Amino acid sequence: IVMTQSPDSLAVSLGERATINCKSSQSVLYNSNNKNYLGWYQQKPGQPPKLLIYWASFRESGVPDRFSGSGSETDFTLTISSLQAEDVAVYYCQQYYKTPQTFGQGTKLEIK
Amino acid sequence: EVHLLESGGDFVQPGGSLRLSCATSGFTFSNYAMSWVRQAPGKGLEWVSSTSASGDNTYYADSVKGRYTISRDNAKNTAFLQMNSVRAEDTATYYCAKPKGDGAYYAMDVWGQGTTVTVSS
Numbered sequence: 026i027v028m029t030q031s032p033d034s035l036a037v038s039l040g041e042r043a044t045i046n047c048k049s050s051q052s053v054l055y056n057s058n059n060k061n062y063l064g065w066y067q068q069k070p071g072q073p074p075k076l077l078i079y080w081a082s083f084r085e086s087g088v089p090d091r092f093s094g095s096g097s098e099t100d101f102t103l104t105i106s107s108l109q110a111e112d113v114a115v116y117y118c119q120q121y122y123k124t125p126q127t128f129g130q131g132t133k134l135e136i137k
Numbered sequence: 138e139v140h141l142l143e144s145g146g147d148f149v150q151p152g153g154s155l156r157l158s159c160a161t162s163g164f165t166f167s168n169y170a171m172s173w174v175r176q177a178p179g180k181g182l183e184w185v186s187s188t189s190a191s192g193d194n195t196y197y198a199d200s201v202k203g204r205y206t207i208s209r210d211n212a213k214n215t216a217f218l219q220m221n222s223v224r225a226e227d228t229a230t231y232y233c234a235k236p237k238g239d240g241a242y243y244a245m246d247v248w249g250q251g252t253t254v255t256v257s258s
Binding site for chain 1: 172174181182183184187196198199232236237241242243244245246248249250251
């Protein structure tokens with residue numbers, strides 16, 4: 026499954042909304058449990074990835090509520106409702122619906 | 138607190154071998170699948186391999202199939218990645234990661250800090 030993110034990079038003003046899109050080449054919705062096998066990760070320089078969102082829309086414990094995930098089947102979105110300085114990072118989507126698990130190419134988020 | 142610590146990264150010549158380890162603590166290791174994910178310098182994330190909780194089932198990216206072997210020692214709470222016939226394109230930081238649930242098909246909620254492998258003559 027190929028994961029394609031858009032845009033590749035994004036500059037947003039502090040306090041403004043940031044939106045990152047992720048499209049999968051096939052559906053990652055498992056009909057038997059109605060779950061989308063899609064996660065979002067944040068990676069800051071020199072650090073490992075950090076899980077933000079799983080099952081496409083469930084926020085990981087400890088993740089600020091300005092982060093939200095949406096979408097289903099093949100089209101997904103990560104939204105940061107009010108950008109903070111500490112949100113500067115690269116963001117990746119990942120499908121874990123089938124092996125090989127695959128990641129998007131990443132979206133670099135910067136402050137405008 | 139759940140903790141993963143990779144080790145074993147090093148400089149290695151093309152065609153050589155290396156064994157990475159991932160020591161874990163803070164959770165019941167034998168209940169969870171484990172994965173390795175790598176990141177080439179300045180590049181994105183690439184899933185490499187996963188093993189089931191028992192170690193009976195293993196999965197590999199096409200790029201490493203036949204050269205890498207994932208294994209685990211549930212008595213020592215440690216996962217391994219044996220890398221053989223390494224190539225320049227295997228140069229990367231290798232992360233071990235734990236899935237959020239007790240199966241292979243979960244997001245990865247805990248990551249180690251990574252260990253660096255450099256393949257060069």
